[in-house]
Amino acid sequence: MLNVHQVSKNFGSFQALRSIDLEFANGVYGLLAPNGAGKTTLIKMLATLLFPSEGEITYNGENITAMDARYRNLLGYLPQQFGYYKNDSPQKYLTYIAALKGMSQAEASPRIAELLKLVALEDVAGKKMKKFSGGMIQRVGIAQAMLNDPKILILDEPTAGLDPKERVRFRNLLTSLARDRIVILSTHIVSDVEPIAGEVIMIKDQRILYKDTVDHLCRRIEGRVFETYVEHDEAETFRSRYLSLSEKQESSRLKIRFLHEGEAMPGWTPVMPNLEDLFIYTYRDGQEQEDKEPAK
C-alpha cells in the first residue's frame, strides 16, 4: 500500500501541489490532468526524485525516503522524457539499467530477452537506438521500467508516440500486470485510461479534485450531457450558450455533444456521459492551468 499524506510541493515561491492525500493499492490508476497540472511533479515525488516540501509518502507505513534503495527496488519508472545513449542497443541499454537496479547478470539476461519480446523489439535488440522511431524508443522505456518486476510501476505519459495498435497492446499489458501490483500512469489523453483504469485521479488547482472509478466519475454529470443537431450558422450561438464536448459533421448539419446544467429542450437526446465529457467539463476554463505556469 502506497500512501501520500498531506503532501505539498513548492518550487521556490510557486506551489505546484497542495495538501495531496492519496492511497494506492494494486490496480491501475490513471492520473488525468491537462498540461502543467502537476502530474509529473507528483510522479517524481513517488519516484523519490523530488522531495515533498510538506507531508510524507509511505509504503506499507514506512517513509519512502527512509526506505531508500529498498523502496526503489520495488519501483519501475518511466520518466516523461526518458533518456538513453543514442549509440547503445536496447540490449546494452537494458543491461545497464538492470545493473543500476542491482540485478545480477544471471537475473538480467533472461529477463531482458523476455521483455524485448514482450515489447516486440527482439529483432532490433542489437541495433543502435539512434535509428529508432519514437514509438520504438518508448517501448524500450516501458521494458526498462519492468525489468525488476516492480511492485509499483509508475509511467509518465507512456503512450506518447505509440501507434493505435501499440496502444491497445500496451493497455492490455498494463491490465494483466496490475493484478498484483500498483500501476500509476499519467496522461492527458482520456482514452488511454478510460478502458483500463480502476481509478482515475484528477488534479485541479494544485489539489486532487477526484479519485474515483470511471463509472462513478461519469455519474457526476449524468443527466447533463446531450446530443443534438444544429445548422452551421447557428453553431456559434449554440457554443456560446452551452459547453460543447464534441462535434461531428453529419450531412449538412453538425451533431453536437454538449453539457447543460438545466432543463432539457425538445430535440435534445440525453446520453451517457463518458470520461472525456467530464474531463472537458472539469477543465473547461481552458488554459487556466497553463497560464499559471511561471516563466522558465
Add this chain to the structure above:
Amino acid sequence: MRVILHEIRHIFRPGTLILLLAFNLLFYWMYLGFYFQHFPNGRPSMDTYDIQLKMVERFGSRMDAEEFQVFKAEYEQRKLVADERIAGDPEFAKYGFHNYEQYQTRAGENPFSELDEHIDFSLSSDPNTLGSLFWELQSREWMIEAYEGGGEAELIQWRALESSPAVLETVQRRIDDGSMTSIQSDTAVRYYLDVLQYSSLLALVSVLLITVPLFLRDRHNGLIQLQYASATGRRLFGKKIAAALCSAFLVLSVQLAVLAVLFSQKNIDVFYHIKLHSYLNFWPVSWFDLTFIQYIMLTIAAVYIVCLLAVLVTALLSSVVPNYMAIIGSLAMLVVVFVYWGRQPLITDLTTINYDRLTQPLLYGGLMLVISGTLIFRWRREKASDIVG
C-alpha cells in the same frame, strides 16, 4: 561494483578512445617524441653520456680521490693521442698548431672554419675522427674541472645564488659525507626532466578528456531521472566518481608503461641507484639526498596524485556546468594554470630547494583538503536535492 564497471565502459566508449589515442599520438609527435628520438641530444651530451656510462662501469656509483686520479690519467692519455694526431697533420701546421693545447686555447677564434671542417665536429662523425676525440676531451675537461673544484666551488655557486643557510647546510652535509662524488649523469637526469615536463601535461589533459562527459553526458541525454529512480539511486554519484578515478588510473598506468619502455633505452638504468645531487649533476637538488630512481618514483607518484585530483575537480564541474563549452573553458584555464604555476611546484621541482621544505606538503595537503571538502559538500547536496532535469 557492476555499476562501476558499466560506468567505466561508458567512459571508454569508442569515440572517447579514438579521441584519446589521437591526442596522445599527436602530443607524442609534437613534443615527446623528439626527446626519445634524440637522446642523448647533440654533442657533447652524447660524448659526456658515453664517458659517464664507462665511469660507472669502472668506478661504481662514486668516484673517490684515487679513482679520480685514474680518470685524470685517462684524460692525459687521450690528450696524448690528440697531440700526436695534430703534430702529424699538415692542416693544423698551416695554422701553427703542433699540439692539442695550442689548438684548444685558440679554438674559440673564428677563422678556422676550414680547419673545423677538416676535424669534422658533426653529430654523426664516427668515434675515430678528430672531431669525436675533441668532443670527448672537452667532456672530460669539464668533469675534471667540476670534480676538482669540489666542495669549495660548489659552495661558492650556492652562495652566489643567495641560498638560505638551510640550503648551504644541506649542500655542506653532502660534501662532507662524500655523497657529491656520485657519478650521476646530468644528461640522463636532464632527459628525465624533459620527458617528465611534457608527459605530466599529456597525462593531465588525457584524464581531463575522459572525465569531462562523466555527468554532463547523462544530464544531456536525460538519463539522471532513470538512474536516480533505480535501486542505486543517488549513490550513483559516488560510483561514477569511483569509475572516473579507476579509468584515469588505468589511462595513467598505460601511459606510464609506454613511456617507461621508451625512456629506458640506452642503459639509462645504470644511473638509477646513484645519488641525484653530485658534482657532475647540478639539478634537481632535493632537501633529501635522493637517488635518481627515488626522485623518479616520487615525481611519478606526484603525477598520479595531481591527475587524480584533477579528475575530481573535473567530475565536480561535470556535475554542475550547463554545457560542454563551460566545462572545456574552465578546464582550459586549469591546464594553463598548471603549465605556468602548477607543474613546477607540484611535480618537476618536488622536494627541491627551490621551495621551502614545508611549502609542497602544505600545497598538496591544501589541495586535497579543498577538493575533498568541496566533493563532500556536493555529495551531501546531491543526496538531498530535487532532480528537476
